[in-house]
Amino acid sequence: MKLPTTKQLRYFAALVEHQHFGQAAQACFVSQSAFSSAIRELESQLEVQLVDRTNRQVTITAVGQEVATQARLCLRDLEDLVNVARSQREPLTGPLRLGVIPTIAPFLLPKILPSARKAFPKLKLFLREDTTEALHDQLIAGDLDLILIAFPYEIRRVEIKRLFKDPFLLACRQGTKLVDPKNYRFNRLNADSVLLLEDGHCLREHAIDACRLRNMETVSRFAASSLLTLVEMVDADLGVTFLPGMAEGSAMLRNTRVKTYSLTGGSHREIGLAWRKGSARGEEFGRLGELIAACGAK
Amino acid sequence: MKLPTTKQLRYFAALVEHQHFGQAAQACFVSQSAFSSAIRELESQLEVQLVDRTNRQVTITAVGQEVATQARLCLRDLEDLVNVARSQREPLTGPLRLGVIPTIAPFLLPKILPSARKAFPKLKLFLREDTTEALHDQLIAGDLDLILIAFPYEIRRVEIKRLFKDPFLLACRQGTKLVDPKNYRFNRLNADSVLLLEDGHCLREHAIDACRLRNMETVSRFAASSLLTLVEMVDADLGVTFLPGMAEGSAMLRNTRVKTYSLTGGSHREIGLAWRKGSARGEEFGRLGELIAACGAK
DNA sequence: TATTATATTCGATATTTTCGATGATCACCC
């Protein structure tokens, strides 16, 4: 079977992106004529028309769209190949697409990034923040190389490395009447007095499980959509909440009247990395994990 | 980023396969010198050593192994691209890797294959028989394009098309004392008198669910590893079983004393196709599904 | 009808790939 060349795929992907021969050619650093003939060669080899060209506009045909999707897939795998080679030659250099959940990112990244820059100066971290589920999908789809998430989480088709435990803290406004932070009994709290993040954030489930909130009536039906909102609500004494230990001393709590208290009983979540099962870069990711664990322990 | 060329990957994959420059070059229909320099060029672009060469043997390095894995992935994507284009140009032509579970294959394939050959003469069906789970893994891994399985089955990351219902039949030896086929009551059967396939075959679970076998003691602890064995056991009057409707009149039951009886209550499994979510060939697969459904209805 | 913005065609040139012959290295054997 006659396979298309890498160059043809790069050119065609650029054409689909720009919808314009001249601009796409420029983006590929070749003359428009060379570009044009490469596209025509690809069409002739595949024996299908990929683009309809009039002088005023190019339109990608239906077949073209599907070939383009596949072409992008090929190109990504080719890039991965280069990255695999590079990471073997010299681990933790070059691009690395890292996904982080929003209940970790604001606390841990400010510690990780300077350390990583120092330890792995050639590493180029591309960051994405999203829920565990969305990050997992992107990991499997190949849009991410590595994700930093919280456990327990039922997660398939990946390898994981647990890094460290992150204890939960009770957070309430200083002097609140809602709870005695020295001697709390959550299941005796008024209805709706425990504030949590909205569904989809694993922190919500982790807090419920880890802190053994059995009486769900105490959990407010108003859920915060971000940690910042959550802290604002606690600062307004609308309720109490549980924050990850790594939030202690963070910028988010500065200039608020929110205080945090340790919980007895070791309630915690666990922070860890996950990557696609069988990835050639597992060992490399593990090394990055050690650096992150060191940051988390501080 | 400088990406390797398709040719480099083809050559390198061949080298890994043959472990020999000369033979690999021959397999690629180029001279040994051209081949050799292409490999060296790939190594120089990736800046890693992929093979250790002594004059007596070549050894793929650890990096080389991982690059080879990725290279094979790239090559498969490229082939898929060509197939996507071809299937658009002319649906249901060229190679199609179809997985079928063993409780469908012997009954349906003899009907499907002649019809398919007639309807799509250019279609080259490569068949593989395995359990649903194994087929699913191979589908996701890209070793298969399409699988023909039985539902209900919890299956992720795929699109499915249900084709037709396949009723279960009671099968027992003619004149058996184990059950009155006209007026059966399974949950009153003796212990160990219902024979089923061993774990891993979906037919086992489907029969248990669909035929509402609540008293698990009636199910024999001796499980058959294939349908043929199962029929042999029933023929020896070791027990009764449930066979898929499509087995009726099949070669397997000929020259046996095994009789089949319809069940009241519409107990059935459902036959359907599944393919990777988002595959560009979904519509094409659907058309093949219609042909299979027509075969199944007969 | 002239202008503009586009894609294609064409001939010359540059680059890359390939080939076949030769060279170098190593294991093996007498």
Place this chain on the structure above:
DNA sequence: GGGTGATCATCGAAAATATCGAATATAATA
């Protein structure tokens, strides 16, 4: 120890391919 054969690397010439820039073609626009 020297010959032999198998192997991969190297080299220079030849072939194939890709690229460039200029000219050409086409259709919308003014």
